[in-house]
Amino acid sequence: MDLSNADMLRMFEQMTRIREFDERAGLLMEQVKVHGSVHLYCGEEAIAVGVCEALNDDDYITSTHRGHGHLIAKGGDVDRMYAELFAKSTGYNGGKGGSMHMAALDLGIIGANGIVAAGLPIGLGVAFASQYQGNDRVTVCFFGDGATNEGAFHEAMNMAAILKAPMVFVCENNGYGEWSSAASTTSVADIVDRAASYGIAGAMVDGMDVAAVHEASIAAVARARSGAGPTLLECKTYRYYDHVGRDFGVLERDPDEIARWRARDPIKHWREVLIAHGVFDDNTADTITASIGADMERAIAKAEQAPDPHPDALYEDVYSESKV
Amino acid sequence: MTNKTMTAAINEAIDQEMSRDDKVFVAGEDVRVGGPFGTEAGLHAKYGDKRILNTAISELALTGIGVGAAAVGLRPIIEIMIMDFVAVGMDQIVNQMAKMKYMLGGQATLPIVVTTHAGIDSSSAAQHSGSLEAWFCHVPGLKVVMPSNAYDAKGLLTASIRDDNPVIFISNKRCMASMMEVPDESYVVPLGVAEVKRSGSDVTVVALGRLVVDALTAADELAKEGISLEVVDPRTLSPMDMTTILASVKKTSRAVVAHEAVRNCGVGAEIAATIADEAFDFLDAPVKRVGAPFTPVPFAPALEKEYLPGAQEIIDAVRSLYS
Numbered sequence: 001m002d003l004s005n006a007d008m009l010r011m012f013e014q015m016t017r018i019r020e021f022d023e024r025a026g027l028l029m030e031q032v033k034v035h036g037s038v039h040l041y042c043g044e045e046a047i048a049v050g051v052c053e054a055l056n057d058d059d060y061i062t063s064t065h066r067g068h069g070h071l072i073a074k075g076g077d078v079d080r081m082y083a084e085l086f087a088k089s090t091g092y093n094g095g096k097g098g099s100m101h102m103a104a105l106d107l108g109i110i111g112a113n114g115i116v117a118a119g120l121p122i123g124l125g126v127a128f129a130s131q132y133q134g135n136d137r138v139t140v141c142f143f144g145d146g147a148t149n150e151g152a153f154h155e156a157m158n159m160a161a162i163l164k165a166p167m168v169f170v171c172e173n174n175g176y177g178e179w180s181s182a183a184s185t186t187s188v189a190d191i192v193d194r195a196a197s198y199g200i201a202g203a204m205v206d207g208m209d210v211a212a213v214h215e216a217s218i219a220a221v222a223r224a225r226s227g228a229g230p231t232l233l234e235c236k237t238y239r240y241y242d243h244v245g246r247d248f249g250v251l252e253r254d255p256d257e258i259a260r261w262r263a264r265d266p267i268k269h270w271r272e273v274l275i276a277h278g279v280f281d282d283n284t285a286d287t288i289t290a291s292i293g294a295d296m297e298r299a300i301a302k303a304e305q306a307p308d309p310h311p312d313a314l315y316e317d318v319y320s321e322s323k324v
Numbered sequence: 325m326t327n328k329t330m331t332a333a334i335n336e337a338i339d340q341e342m343s344r345d346d347k348v349f350v351a352g353e354d355v356r357v358g359g360p361f362g363t364e365a366g367l368h369a370k371y372g373d374k375r376i377l378n379t380a381i382s383e384l385a386l387t388g389i390g391v392g393a394a395a396v397g398l399r400p401i402i403e404i405m406i407m408d409f410v411a412v413g414m415d416q417i418v419n420q421m422a423k424m425k426y427m428l429g430g431q432a433t434l435p436i437v438v439t440t441h442a443g444i445d446s447s448s449a450a451q452h453s454g455s456l457e458a459w460f461c462h463v464p465g466l467k468v469v470m471p472s473n474a475y476d477a478k479g480l481l482t483a484s485i486r487d488d489n490p491v492i493f494i495s496n497k498r499c500m501a502s503m504m505e506v507p508d509e510s511y512v513v514p515l516g517v518a519e520v521k522r523s524g525s526d527v528t529v530v531a532l533g534r535l536v537v538d539a540l541t542a543a544d545e546l547a548k549e550g551i552s553l554e555v556v557d558p559r560t561l562s563p564m565d566m567t568t569i570l571a572s573v574k575k576t577s578r579a580v581v582a583h584e585a586v587r588n589c590g591v592g593a594e595i596a597a598t599i600a601d602e603a604f605d606f607l608d609a610p611v612k613r614v615g616a617p618f619t620p621v622p623f624a625p626a627l628e629k630e631y632l633p634g635a636q637e638i639i640d641a642v643r644s645l646y647s
Contacts, residue, residue, distance in 0.1 A: 060396070062392075092428075092429065093427060093428050093429035093431070094429030094430065095429070096426060096427055096428075097427045097428060097429060101427045103428045103431060104431075105428070105432060110392065110395055110396075111428060113420075114419075115415055115419050115420070118388075118415055118416070118419065118420055120388070121384055121385045121387065121388020121389065121391070121392070121416055122388050122391045122392040122395070122416070123388075123392060124385060124388055124389055124392060125389040125390060125391055125392020125393040125394070126392035126393065126395065126396050127392070128377070128389055128392070128393055129392065129393040129396045129397065129398050132349065132374050132375075132393070132398060133397075133398075151384055151412075152384050152388070155382035155384045155385035155386075155388075156384075156385050156388065158380055158382065158385070159379060159380055159382055159386075159389070162380065316430065317425050317426045317429065317430035318425070318426050318465055319425075319465065319467075319489050320425060320433050320435075320489050322486070322487045322488045322489060
């Protein structure tokens with residue numbers, strides 16, 4: 001794979017942006033400064049970035065409850081994202097969605113979703129619209145291993161295969177669905193095995209390696225765009241934190257398991273690759289990380305100062321005004 | 325103006341809107357062959373595979389196609405063959421299309437029509453006979469439409485397709501073959517506007533869907549006894565045109581609310597409660613509700629007949645107001 005230094009650097013910055021965003025989001029949830037549930041993407045950054053770097057600006061994604069990484073990777077503005085977590089009127093959803101419903105339709109981000117696997121049938125509809133309109137846009141559906149046990153997964157995969165829909169189904173297999181291990185809930189160890197039952201292409205990659213995710217995504221996106229149909233791309237990864245927040249205290253995981261995965265941290269790994277390639281040195285990498293961290297602090301301060309939604313917003317946007 | 329069945333009127337509305345706006349498409353099970361009720365008859369030959377999208381038996385994927393396609397600018401008509409099947413696609417209707425505009429802070433516009441066929445029809449039994457409109461009237465973000473005749477069906481469906489909101493369009497199966505004069509050209513019956521189907525002075529009967537036909541029969545019958553019924557057809561169940569209903573009740577001072585769905589927590593309960601709230605001082609008698617008993621729909625014709633509310637139940641309810 002030919003990645004320019006600029007590409008490699010941007011991927012490092014994007015992964016770092018996601019990590020710095022969510023580490024702070026977790027802390028802010030514990031401090032009860034942000035509202036509701038926050039599902040952290042820490043550990044899975046290579047997937048969102050590896051996939052979205054293979055997309056065009058006008059391609060679409062559907063996301064999940066664990067969606068901050070997808071939004072940032074697809075071009076989301078962290079100022080508006082933090083503002084949404086703080087339930088402010090300047091947030092992406094005007095403070096009416098929160099973490100689980102963040103969307104930016106103008107960036108092709110159809111939305112995070114509080115219902116597991118719901119983004120797959122919606123993504124199918126978006127992809128069908130591209131076929132209908134005759135454009136070459138691709139739709140990526142991100143979802144976890146738990147989503148593959150939902151009926152929506154089966155229905156959407158089958159119809160996507162029948163329609164040869166321009167889609168990539170990206171399964172972030174982090175080993176846990178909420179507080180239950182995939183081993184205890186899922187009939188296959190490798191989600192990619194489920195692709196065969198729909199007669200579609202399947203690929204499995206190391207979800208901790210952004211280059212591997214990116215290379216597989218380029219192939220899957222090209223297949224979708226060419227009209228050859230969808231791909232199920234399984235990315236093996238790990239959720240560093242709890243289902244909700246950093247430590248919700250329901251599930252006890254083996255500390256060795258956590259340590260093993262953290263030792264393969266996608267950002268740390270990519271940083272070493274970039275240093276080996278001479279893209280930057282340790283000092284520059286530290287400076288970049290610190291600078292992104294400072295951006296987050298500014299965004300948080302700005303979000304804290306932003307206005308709450310006006311009480312009238314309660315009644316707005318339930319219905320569209322229709323002139324029939 | 326031609327004599328048409330409600331099925332033909334619905335087919336004509338879909339055809340005319342598809343011809344008027346190339347963003348409009350139909351997705352559903354067996355729509356390629358016109359659907360089991362014939363509402364898409366002839367449309368596949370005219371519009372082809374993309375605009376008459378024949379789907380797998382996958383109500384969740386099918387409804388999701390509607391949500392996704394609408395979110396990026398199309399105007400889907402999603403046919404759920406039988407209303408009971410809507411339960412399979414419920415997440416996409418209730419959690420996705422109904423809430424998306426609101427929870428996304430207004431970013432999304434979702435012009436979707438979910439068409440479906442409800443009610444009892446020749447021993448279809450408990451999973452093919454449901455009248456489930458109350459489920460959807462309970463959900464903010466959805467509009468719910470239920471025509472009682474062919475003229476309204478065509479005009480209301482045209483309005484529903486042109487509306488920028490998700491609309492659940494419910495046709496009662498026993499109304500599908502009913503005939504009446506329907507204009508050949510396109511027209512709109514506005515959503516959220518009730519119609520007084522028969523003027524009267526003694527009792528207001530607010531009837532939904534097929535029960536409008538039964539209420540008109542009851543009105544003929546009771547007229548012989550000198551009781552004059554005013555029959556109001558809301559046509560749109562959400563938003564409900566309470567203005568028209570309350571004006572009628574304030575005139576007659578008595579009200580009966582009638583629908584085919586089970587009476588418990590039915591749409592009639594909401595109408596009755598609103599009448600009590602807003603027109604209590606005008607009432608000479610309690611508001612009576614006519615609806616099906618609180619059982620699943622039975623299979624045996626003998627039980628089905630016992631279950632189904634109709635003209636006689638409306639007559640009995642009206643008489644009880646005078647006892």
